[in-house]
Amino acid sequence: xxxxxxxxxxxxxxxxxxxxxxxxxxxxxxxxxxxxxxxxxxxxxxxxxxxxxxxxxxxxxxxxxxxxxxxxxxxxxxxxxxxxxxxxxxxxxxxxxxxxxxxxxxxxxxxxxxxxxxxxxxxxxxxxxxxxxxxxxxxxxxxxxxxxxxxxxxxxxxxxxxxxxxxxxxxxxxxxxxxxxxxxx
Amino acid sequence: xxxxxxxxxxxxxxxxxxxxxxxxxxxxxxxxxxxxxxxxxxxxxxxxxxxxxxxxxxxxxxxxxxxxxxxxxxxxxxxxxxxxxxxxxxxxxxxxxxxxxxxxxxxxxxxxxxxxxxxxxxxxxxxxxxxxxxxxxxxxxxxxxxxxxxxxxxxxxxxxxxxxxxxxxxxxxxxxxxxxxxxxx
Numbered sequence: 001x002x003x004x005x006x007x008x009x010x011x012x013x014x015x016x017x018x019x020x021x022x023x024x025x026x027x028x029x030x031x032x033x034x035x036x037x038x039x040x041x042x043x044x045x046x047x048x049x050x051x052x053x054x055x056x057x058x059x060x061x062x063x064x065x066x067x068x069x070x071x072x073x074x075x076x077x078x079x080x081x082x083x084x085x086x087x088x089x090x091x092x093x094x095x096x097x098x099x100x101x102x103x104x105x106x107x108x109x110x111x112x113x114x115x116x117x118x119x120x121x122x123x124x125x126x127x128x129x130x131x132x133x134x135x136x137x138x139x140x141x142x143x144x145x146x147x148x149x150x151x152x153x154x155x156x157x158x159x160x161x162x163x164x165x166x167x168x169x170x171x172x173x174x175x176x177x178x179x180x181x182x183x184x185x
Numbered sequence: 186x187x188x189x190x191x192x193x194x195x196x197x198x199x200x201x202x203x204x205x206x207x208x209x210x211x212x213x214x215x216x217x218x219x220x221x222x223x224x225x226x227x228x229x230x231x232x233x234x235x236x237x238x239x240x241x242x243x244x245x246x247x248x249x250x251x252x253x254x255x256x257x258x259x260x261x262x263x264x265x266x267x268x269x270x271x272x273x274x275x276x277x278x279x280x281x282x283x284x285x286x287x288x289x290x291x292x293x294x295x296x297x298x299x300x301x302x303x304x305x306x307x308x309x310x311x312x313x314x315x316x317x318x319x320x321x322x323x324x325x326x327x328x329x330x331x332x333x334x335x336x337x338x339x340x341x342x343x344x345x346x347x348x349x350x351x352x353x354x355x356x357x358x359x360x361x362x363x364x365x366x367x368x369x370x
Contacts, residue, residue, distance in 0.1 A: 014318040056323030060333025081305055081314065082267020088321075088328035090272045094279030095334070120266055129266065131353050133199040136273075138241025143273035148245025149280070168316050 004185060006178070007067050007101075008038045009093065010076025011086035015168055028175050032182035037070060039063050067096050074177045077105040077142060077157075078167055083116040084142050097149035104155040104181055105146065106173035108162035113142050156180055189370060191363070192252050192286075193223045194278065195261025196271035200353055213360050217367035222255060224248050252281050259362045262290040262327060262342075263352055268301040269327050282334035289340040289366055290331065291358035293347035298327050341365055 006029050012021045022038035029036035042062035049055035067073065073096040077085035084090070085107070096103050109116070114137035121129040128134050140147040141157055150157050158177055162170035191214055197206045207223035214221035227247035234240035252258065258281040262270035269275070270292070281288050294301070299322035306314040313319050325332045326342055335342050343362055347355035 011318065014321065016313070016317045016319070051324070052322065053324045056325055056329035057333050057336060059323075060329050061337065063330065064333070064337075081302060082269065084267065084269075084272040086328070087269040087272055087275045088330040090275045091279035091282075091328065091330040091334060094276035094281075095283040095330075096279075097276075098280040098283035117266060128201070131350075132201045133196065133353065134201070136199065137237065138244075139236070139238045140241055143271070143276065144241035144245050145248065145273040145276040145280075148242050148249070149276060151242060152246065152249075168318065 003071050004033060005035045005037060005070040006072040006074055006181060007070040007092070007096065008036050009073055009089045011078075011080045011089060012076065012168065013039050013088075017169070021169060021171075024171060025174060028171065028178050032178050034072070034178060034182055034185075037066050039066065041066065063092065064095065067092060067101065068099065070096075071101055072181050073101050073103045073155075074174065074181065075103065075105045076107075076168075076174070077146065078108045079116060079142075083113070083120040085146070090146060093146055093149055097153050101153065102155050102181065102184070103150045103153040104158070104177035105141075105150050106158045106160070106177050107141055108160055108167045108170050108173060110141075110159040110161050113137075113140055154184070188256050189218060190220045190222060190255040191257040191259055191366060192255040192277070192281065193221050194258055194274045194281075196263075196265045196274060197261065197353065198224050198273075202354070206354060206356075209356060210359060213356065213363050217363050219257070219363060219367055219370075222251050224251065226251065248277065249280065252277060252286065253284065255281075256286055257366050258286050258288045258340075259359065259366065260288065260290045261292075261353075261359065262331065263293045264301060264327075268298070268305040270331065275331060278331055278334055282338050286338065287340050287366065287369070288335045288338040289343070289362035290326075290335050291343045291345070291362050292326055293345055293352045293355050293358060295326075295344040295346050298322075298325055339369070
């Protein structure tokens, strides 16, 4: 495990400019003497697998190994296709937390979780969603497990109101996480 | 750590009949000689905290301890407020996986992840969402990190087409997970 290695978790892997965003994040890390590693660094030949299910497992294995080799995670927890963060990223936050990694999170949407979920369920004053299920309200940015993991790991959660169209490309809050991570080393 | 203790992860904590569902799950576990533990078992006095944020962290801490004390996780990964599973549950899957727990997952929606996310983004033939971001397609039930963690832990992912209104209360697939978990002990 390298003590200055940062696993760059986030839904950017699905972005058409994923590799460009990865390079920008790595460059920011390097400016603070940190080494950023990105999920797509694995260089797996996805097409070599007979079944796409097997390719998926191989990517998952490779990402877990990358997290093991890092001591810091900086996770893009911007709401993704719904009121919460990308679940792949959230899995990695939990995984890294259990391994004792320091986890930082950022979101380019500052609206709190309770407000976002209520809005998603269709109304400002509704007390529950269509299944009667309540809205978590602990003044946090997403489900309490995520923010607990981040805080208890010694990391921090940073939010910023980015422009809607730049929600998945704005790296200002990301850089703030990098600054905090570098300061602690 | 108890070798027959199962952490019952899932969004049921938000359900109006949460404690009843917890009891039903525990009874099913007991029928297979397993001990089910539920997040709300913590018996925290949430109102005793000055800030709700502190109460949230205390719940998170307590849930992590419950997972540590278990050797199996059975996670309800039914899509919750969007195309993916509840992120609190997903965090716990990643957390438990990193600690070497055996993780089983179930979903009461058998539609595959790629199809669900495409539908959520608004169209059957669209290649990307409004941010240009692609749809993961590895023939899995949710993000590949989740299913990789489950498969590599020695667990299994089970799906079932429950009635829409019973999506968060149908325990048939849950019981199948319990059967598999009990058989392996």
